Amino acid sequence: MQTLLQHGFGVRDQEYLKTEYHDGHISIHIKTKADKLRCSACGSANVIRKGKVQRAFRTVGIGLKPVFLVAEVCILKCKDCGKQRQEKIHFADEKKHLPMP
């Protein structure tokens, strides 16, 4: 599954948690590895976790079923630039380049 995430979805810095099969769609739960957390403003790794939210990203389907990546997104307070933001999720940008199923 980790390999599929990396090559199929461009997910590199996240670890795989679980897959849930629903009526009509599949959700793959992931979260960013602790040592990959970065400030989305300045890119610093010098961050403190302040909480987390769940965000779902539509991604390429498996067969006929739509697949959502459900990411546990940390809210980070940056000790370098002082901003508090959600962590940087690179695949959220990259996936815009994928063709729609």
Ligand SMILES: [Zn+2]
């Ligand atoms: Zn920062």
